[in-house]
Amino acid sequence: MEPRGRSCPLSYRYRPEALARPAQLEAETLYVVGGLYGNPGALRAILERADREPGGAPAIVCNGDFHWLDVGLEDFRAISEAVLARHATKGNVEAELAADSDAGCGCAYPDYVTDEVVDRSNQIMTRLRATARQFPDLVRRLGDLPRYLTAAVGGHRIGIVHGDPESLAGWRLALEAMEPGDPRVRRQVGWRGQATTADELLDWFGRAEVSVLASTHTGLPYAQAVPDGPRRRLVINNGAAGLPNFSGASHGVITRLSGDPRPPADSLYGIAIGGLRCDALPVRFDLDEWTARFLAQWPPGSPGHRSYYHRITGGTQLRLEQAARGGVRLTAGRW
Ligand SMILES: [Fe+2]
Numbered sequence: 001m002e003p004r005g006r007s008c009p010l011s012y013r014y015r016p017e018a019l020a021r022p023a024q025l026e027a028e029t030l031y032v033v034g035g036l037y038g039n040p041g042a043l044r045a046i047l048e049r050a051d052r053e054p055g056g057a058p059a060i061v062c063n064g065d066f067h068w069l070d071v072g073l074e075d076f077r078a079i080s081e082a083v084l085a086r087h088a089t090k091g092n093v094e095a096e097l098a099a100d101s102d103a104g105c106g107c108a109y110p111d112y113v114t115d116e117v118v119d120r121s122n123q124i125m126t127r128l129r130a131t132a133r134q135f136p137d138l139v140r141r142l143g144d145l146p147r148y149l150t151a152a153v154g155g156h157r158i159g160i161v162h163g164d165p166e167s168l169a170g171w172r173l174a175l176e177a178m179e180p181g182d183p184r185v186r187r188q189v190g191w192r193g194q195a196t197t198a199d200e201l202l203d204w205f206g207r208a209e210v211s212v213l214a215s216t217h218t219g220l221p222y223a224q225a226v227p228d229g230p231r232r233r234l235v236i237n238n239g240a241a242g243l244p245n246f247s248g249a250s251h252g253v254i255t256r257l258s259g260d261p262r263p264p265a266d267s268l269y270g271i272a273i274g275g276l277r278c279d280a281l282p283v284r285f286d287l288d289e290w291t292a293r294f295l296a297q298w299p300p301g302s303p304g305h306r307s308y309y310h311r312i313t314g315g316t317q318l319r320l321e322q323a324a325r326g327g328v329r330l331t332a333g334r335w
Contacts, residue, residue: 004104004122012095012108012168014147019159019208023152025087027059030153031281032160032238032255034063034091034216036079038070039242041285041293042252043082046241049281055260061149063216064091064162067142068124069304071131071297080138090145091162091217092169096125097132098143107217108169112190120303127304150210154259156276159210163217172196173237174218175318178325185220188317201226205233211273212236214255220318221245221253221280224325225271232327234273241283242290243308244315246323252283267331269324279331280323287312 031050036042050058066083070076090098092106099106105121132139147168151158164170171177176191179198185191204213205228212234221239225232239245241252256264258277263270270279294312298304324330 003118004102007104008108008167008169009095009099009106012092012106012147012163013166014168016159016165016204016207019148019150019161019165019210021150023150023157025059025061025149025151027151027153028055029053029058029256029258029260030151030158031058031060032063032214032216032236032257033060033241034065034162034238034254035219035240036062036066036242037068037240038066038075038079039252039285039290040070040075040078041290042242042283043079045252045283045285046254049283055258058256058258059151060086061151061160062086062088063149063160063214064089064168065093065216066091067093067097067128067132069294069298069308071127073131073134075293076131077135077138080135080142084138084141087149088145089147089149089160089162090142090168093125093128094142094145095168097129097139106169108163108167108171110171110193112192117307120307123303124307153257154276156212156274157210158212158214158257159208160214162215164215165204165208165213169217171218172200173213173215173235175220175222175237175323178222178224178235182322185318185322198226201233201235202228211276212257212278214238214257216240220316220323222323222325223269223271223278223280223328225273225327232273234271234278236278236280238280242285243311246318246320247315249282249315249320250287252285253280254283255279256281263331268320269328269330271328
């Protein structure tokens with residue numbers, strides 16, 4: 001058996017064909033919000049952004065890992081209730097909170113992620129479990145959330161997953177796994193393993209019968225168009241809604257999909273796929289407030305601090321232009 005935090009529980013596995021069913025949700029505009037990681041200010045900023053949608057309120061799907069750093073009781077309760085009031089799929093964090101057995105954080109970390117990172121994630125999960133035990137009803141409802149969801153936006157079918165089309169905690173849609181490989185990203189994360197090719201992506205798109213695959217889980221955001229005969233399909237991973245994602249920038253990222261062809265004014269990068277507008281949007285939460293909240297829960301020396309303080313206060317090494325891949329255009333300049 002693999003060590004805690006490395007394993008992928010059997011209950012995480014599914015097949016891409018599971019997405020090939022009637023859409024459970026139809027919307028003109030849809031936000032996919034992955035990886036809030038317990039940041040209530042990010043959730044507030046997303047809801048405020050939704051209020052400003054010119055075409056009316058968008059549908060929102062939270063696709064997992066809403067919880068992580070929110071070991072404070074009030075934040076945990078408030079985020080649970082807000083997410084459960086909307087469309088949601090679970091992430092490995094919620095799956096593990098609700099599980100009887102302890103697989104650690106359930107991240108299924110690949111072997112290029114260091115043991116120290118995995119150990120700290122397991123320690124964070126142990127503390128989060130203690131918080132979650134105060135809310136058994138909420139945790140049961142989080143555990144009952146589906147693992148994936150099929151949506152229809154502007155007549156296009158969208159497959160929403162947490163990890164990849166085969167596993168809740170899969171890493172095959174991580175930026176570092178995607179071909180053509182980005183040598184800088186691969187070097188920075190120490191990537192090694194099985195690359196994800198265009199042929200595999202087209203196989204998944206075909207079996208899932210979707211035009212877009214929207215994921216999160218693996219930490220770094222990107223969008224990549226994939227040629228498919230005369231048309232294109234799209235993989236879009238929002239990285240983290242509740243953490244900084246880029247070098248020199250402190251905002252989170254969500255995915256916006258819309259039947260309205262006009263690019264949103266705050267788009268970071270995006271593309272139109274057969275009339276469906278697909279963009280990454282910034283989540284402009286109050287960084288000082290989030291940092292203070294984080295430090296109150298994860299002081300220096302704690303596993304949360306060691307793993308996340310640098311990212312929260314300094315961002316990542318990823319440059320925005322590295323996230324716009326395969327025909328996706330940078331639309332930024334406003335941040
Ligand atoms: Fe995850």
